[in-house]
Amino acid sequence: MSIPSTGTLSDGYAEVPAGRIAAVVTTLEMLAPPPSRDLPPPFDGMQIRRVPRADLDWYRRLFRRVGEPWLWFSRLRLSDAELAAIIHDENVAIWAVSMADGAGGASDEGLLELDFREPGVCELAFFGLSTALTGRGIGRHLMTRAIAEAWQRPIRRFWVHTCTLDHPSALGFYIRSGFTPTRRQIEIAPDPRLDGTVPLTDAPQIPILR
Numbered sequence: 001m002s003i004p005s006t007g008t009l010s011d012g013y014a015e016v017p018a019g020r021i022a023a024v025v026t027t028l029e030m031l032a033p034p035p036s037r038d039l040p041p042p043f044d045g046m047q048i049r050r051v052p053r054a055d056l057d058w059y060r061r062l063f064r065r066v067g068e069p070w071l072w073f074s075r076l077r078l079s080d081a082e083l084a085a086i087i088h089d090e091n092v093a094i095w096a097v098s099m100a101d102g103a104g105g106a107s108d109e110g111l112l113e114l115d116f117r118e119p120g121v122c123e124l125a126f127f128g129l130s131t132a133l134t135g136r137g138i139g140r141h142l143m144t145r146a147i148a149e150a151w152q153r154p155i156r157r158f159w160v161h162t163c164t165l166d167h168p169s170a171l172g173f174y175i176r177s178g179f180t181p182t183r184r185q186i187e188i189a190p191d192p193r194l195d196g197t198v199p200l201t202d203a204p205q206i207p208i209l210r
Contacts, residue, residue: 014186016188016209017188018209018210019190019191019194019209019210020188020189020190020191020209021071021165021188021189021190021191021192021206022186022187022188023163023164023165023186023187024163024164024184024185024186025161025162025163025184025185025186025187026161026162026163026171026181026183026184027159027160027161027181027182027183027184027185028159028160028161028162028174028175028179028180028181028182029157029158029159029160029179029180029182030147030157030158030159030178030179030180031156031157031158033147033151033178034147034177034178037140037144043099043136043137043138043141044100045099045100045106046097046098046099046100046138046141047097047098047099047106048095048096048097048110048112048141048142048145049095049096049098050093050094050095051094051095051096052094053088054087054088054094056080056083056084056087058108059075059083059087059094060075060076060083062096062108062111063075063076063111063126064076064198065108065109065130066109066110066111066126066128066129066130067126067128068198068199068202068203069131069167069202069203070128070165070166070167070203071165071192071193071198071202071203071206072126072128073189073192073197073198075126076192076197076198077192077197086115087113089117091115091116091117092113092114092115092116092117092125093113093114093116093149094111094112094113094114095111095112095113095142095145095149096108096110096111096112097109097110097111097112097129097133097138097142098110099132099133109129109130109132109133110128110129110130110133110138110142111126111127111128112126112127112142112145112146113125113126113127114146114149114150116153116155120154120155120156120157121155121156121157121158121159122150122153122155122157122158122159123159123160124146124150124158124159124160127142127143127146127160128167129142134167139173143173143177147177147178158179159179160174160179162174163187165203165206191208191209193208194208194210
């Protein structure tokens, strides 16, 4: 699967209509597994577990928890049937990162989703941690798992896209992980805060243009 072209833009400024958000999207790819990396032992209380046939409500809650600061909205606009058709596909694999809460329980704080529906290709469809886990090196563990799982299958290309709405360190992190930038696009979409898809208070660093 690939990001559709939005046409050719002229040099200079392009007007973004009120009620819309705009982002620069960078596509990156990996055509062979990178050299293995030495990592510290797993963090105490951390678990990365496969979630087969994920419950839809659970998936949406985790998607919101991880993506709210960065205006993740695409999966939240899908009906139950549309979402199930993706995440219950046998060629889509989902993992959750959970952390012990100190009271004998655990909470899910990270999401990894690999999409193998295109033969010979794996898309790193979603990858992220909640703000409770960011900045602690856990992302490196999760990426190591993602790379290993992707290249266990007979693929020729592993790819991901990120955008300027994402965490400021995301693009550099993907490059350090072994991905190479190959394409840059502009994406314009309705602001999900204005139609109730996500709360108005999400992503305060991105102004709302009414």
